[in-house]
Amino acid sequence: MKWKSLVTVVLFNWALLLVSVSTVAANPPDAPQNAVVLVMDASGSMVQNDPNRVRVTAAQRTLDFLHDMDRLALIEFASAPRVIVPLRPIGSAGKREEMHTLIEQVGQQGATDILGGLRSAHHQLTGAPADACKYVILFSDGESDVPGITDTSAGRQRYLTETEDLLARYQDQGWAVHCIAFHETNAGRELENIAAKTGGEYQFISGPDELKNIFANILVAAKHLPDVKPSFHVSLPQRGGYQVGEELVAQAFITIGQDRVLPGPFLEVFSMNLVISEAGREPLVVPFAADTDNGIYRAAVRTELPGEYDVQAELNARYRDHEFGELVSLGSVRVGEEVQSSLLPFTVDQMAFVRKNLTYVASAVLYVLVAVFTVLLWRMRRREKVSGDLRVWMQTNNQCRYAKYCFRLHKAGKRDVKIASTQDRDTDFRLEASGGRDFAFLIRSMRDPVKDPRLSPWQRLFKGPRMLYEVVCLPGTAMQIDDRLRTRSVLYNGDSFEIDSYIFGFECAFIGNRPDGEDVLNSYSPLMEGSKGKSKDKGKVKKVLTLRRKPT
Structure with missing residues (x-):
């Protein structure tokens, strides 16, 4: 076997063992394509309202909720609009990283020409496939302010009339404009009017913490009809038996279709608890806590008494204007007595750690076996050829x-x-x-x-x-x-x-x-x-x- 063949075999073995964690994938067969245009305010007032450029991070997170064949465009507007990313498919991981870098180019200098940004967005959407779901996410911290145009009442009236005509075209074509108003006190009525005229969502936020997930939150809500009911998912990474002193861990998240719903204006969680009960004893209620910024919740409790327990998870929440609740049964788990023996080479905590990381241990063992097999195969093929x-x-x-x-x-x-x-x-x-x-x-x-x-x-x-x-x-x-x-x-x-x-x-x-x-x-x-x-x-x-x- 020549060295090129050996390299090919090794790379193939690596590909079999790699475990990748990603929230995106190619479009499911029945999922419609999305064509989304992010219209970002890049005026000088953003220096004060968003000094840490949280809006840029929030815009980058939208990529995690779009599939490979979905299309995205990015437009910034200040004194005039500028297309940073023309409408194009999200593509593979390399293309996503390129878009992440381009989004960082959003500036913060100049006036506020919302009409110019919407015109550029409309032009981008005209090039999207006819069967795609098209919409705009508009972000601004105030109302339109273009020196030389909106300074006079006549000029401002003409500017607003042109805006109304453009919104009518959006409405006729069924393209919603979802608006995010970001201001400490009041962002005016213009963005709210734009969302109402086009059938979009309007959200007012006053702090950077709310801004963190707002783009992704609106994106998930825009992809699904308002009457779609969320689903509650709970899992126990370790099922079966436990020993006294081990930690029982549960993970939970909420989805709409195949998209995970993040905490934000559309989702409000009233209570999410892990309930552990045993006959004749008072149930133990452990609240879930947000473990990451990706909508993952986690509940953990250390087992103290041996026995067989029933495990359930309950949720009470509000999505949009509809309250819902779910109770999910996770089955029963058995907790045994802690093993006390000087012959045991590992402590209970160490054994629990090994079991929790069994996937990584198995992957490492499998890789070693594949590597040994590859070397033996290479040596065998080499020995089979004439030498001397x-x-x-x-x-x-x-x-x-x-x-x-x-x-x-x-x-x-x-x-x-x-x-x-x-x-x-x-x-x-x-x-x-x-x-x-x-x-x-x-x-x-x-x-x-x-x-x-x-x-x-x-x-x-x-x-x-x-x-x-x-x-x-x-x-x-x-x-x-x-x-x-x-x-x-x-x-x-x-x-x-x-x-x-x-x-x-x-x-x-x-x-x-x-x-x-x-x-x-x-x-x-x-x-x-x-x-x-x-x-x-x-x-x-x-x-x-x-x-x-x-x-x-």
């Missing part, structure tokens, strides 16, 4: 010259290495035919069907398969061994054979020497002075060498 050196001597009148060639067989990277006197697409190493007749033979790698009895199964697994090499002459070629012509024979380290006027000597410590008592492959091997090591005058005629029979 094949030295070539030229003989003339029963005399040998110094080694003429040395073929590095591993460079072929194959299980069948071909040496021939003619060049074709299968030939790995070429030698000229000195006897006037072409020849061709293979050095082949194969697994030894006989297992080494000295090795245990585990040693065989980690050491890899035992390999044998074989010399196979192709049609029209024969090799001389022990004064006889043969077409194939097993090959060991130190063996040699003769074809044409060449003598081939094989060296490969990986294969090992011929076992004692096994038939000798050939009756001779070239012996030379200084054959071990490199020669400075390579190619020159050396001392005449004689062939001698190898000891049996």
